[in-house]
Amino acid sequence: MVTSGALPALAIVARALSRPGDRIALESPGYSNAIEALRLGGARLVSSPLADPLGETGWDIEGIEATLRQTSPHLAYLIPDFQNPTGFLMDDALRARYAAALGATRTVPIVDETLQPTALSAAPMPAPFAAHAATAITLGSASKLFWAGLRVGWIRAPRELVERILATRMQMDLGTSLFDQLVVADLLQAPDPFASRRDDMRQRRDALAGAVRQHLPDWRFRLPDGGLSLWLQLPHGSATRLAAEAEQRGVHVVPGPVFSVEGGLDHWLRLPYTRPGEQLVEAVRHLAHALGEGGG
Numbered sequence: 001m002v003t004s005g006a007l008p009a010l011a012i013v014a015r016a017l018s019r020p021g022d023r024i025a026l027e028s029p030g031y032s033n034a035i036e037a038l039r040l041g042g043a044r045l046v047s048s049p050l051a052d053p054l055g056e057t058g059w060d061i062e063g064i065e066a067t068l069r070q071t072s073p074h075l076a077y078l079i080p081d082f083q084n085p086t087g088f089l090m091d092d093a094l095r096a097r098y099a100a101a102l103g104a105t106r107t108v109p110i111v112d113e114t115l116q117p118t119a120l121s122a123a124p125m126p127a128p129f130a131a132h133a134a135t136a137i138t139l140g141s142a143s144k145l146f147w148a149g150l151r152v153g154w155i156r157a158p159r160e161l162v163e164r165i166l167a168t169r170m171q172m173d174l175g176t177s178l179f180d181q182l183v184v185a186d187l188l189q190a191p192d193p194f195a196s197r198r199d200d201m202r203q204r205r206d207a208l209a210g211a212v213r214q215h216l217p218d219w220r221f222r223l224p225d226g227g228l229s230l231w232l233q234l235p236h237g238s239a240t241r242l243a244a245e246a247e248q249r250g251v252h253v254v255p256g257p258v259f260s261v262e263g264g265l266d267h268w269l270r271l272p273y274t275r276p277g278e279q280l281v282e283a284v285r286h287l288a289h290a291l292g293e294g295g296g
């Protein structure tokens with residue numbers, strides 16, 4: 001089903017397949033707007049903390065298995081492809097094990113593939129999560145592939161659920177702009193639509209990483225192979241205070257607690273690398289000054 005973006009798609013699926021008070025499992029840190037959308041829908045959020053965000057694995061599968069066993073959530077929302085905000089990519093073995101754990105508690109996965117096209121390396125991508133989970137509902141979007149102003153996303157669901165999802169969607173909106181859909185259909189003719197931006201995005205990521213290493217040398221981060229941002233650990237101080245100070249200087253950054261399901265993470269910050277390299281370097285300089293003057 002075509003929707004007006006992946007975020008509305010999530011709201012539609014959650015509303016169609018759960019009732020207020022049902023448990024929905026999700027990753028923490030996770031995509032902030034999704035956390036809010038699920039909360040607003042009245043779900044009881046059950047979070048699984050990711051493993052060490054500076055490590056290599058991303059998901060703490062044993063923790064996830066334990067959480068699923070203890071809470072048997074109705075639905076689970078996950079971002080296996082360049083997780084927002086950490087940029088982790090879930091490998092095939094982990095997908096298979098995660099899917100088996102979800103199957104054991106009959107938890108239906110809602111898999112957000114919005115960032116799937118943003119791979120920066122030539123390494124082959126793992127199979128889609130749905131390859132391991134027949135009940136999976138997959139969300140996708142044209143936002144990162146082309147432009148978020150084209151409000152086009154989609155839901156892929158088992159056939160027997162589509163009617164139910166459609167009936168719920170009709171209570172919320174009646175369709176997605178045909179003009180935007182035609183533009184996306186045309187753009188999708190290219191065999192690898194992200195190809196023209198891949199080198200550019202890699203340079204932007206590297207420009208941001210280089211500027212952080214130079215101006216904020218004691219901040220720690222892992223260089224992601226895709227996604228649109230770095231997830232950085234501050235050595236001390238509050239990311240919320242720093243973000244407020246940076247805002248005064250025209251630099252808009254989002255502090256860790258916004259991505260956290262139950263609060264905390266105030267020593268983490270997400271820096272997107274979607275702007276041109278010179279602007280990113282300039283922004284990092286402003287952040288370093290803001291830090292020097294009491295922000296953080």
Ligand SMILES: Cc1ncc(COP(=O)(O)O)c(C=O)c1O
Binds near residue numbers: 005079114115141148
């Ligand atoms: C993981 C994830 N899902 C969904 C969205 C929003 O997608 P859309 O613009 O299609 O609503 C974003 C945007 O940043 C995202 O990172």
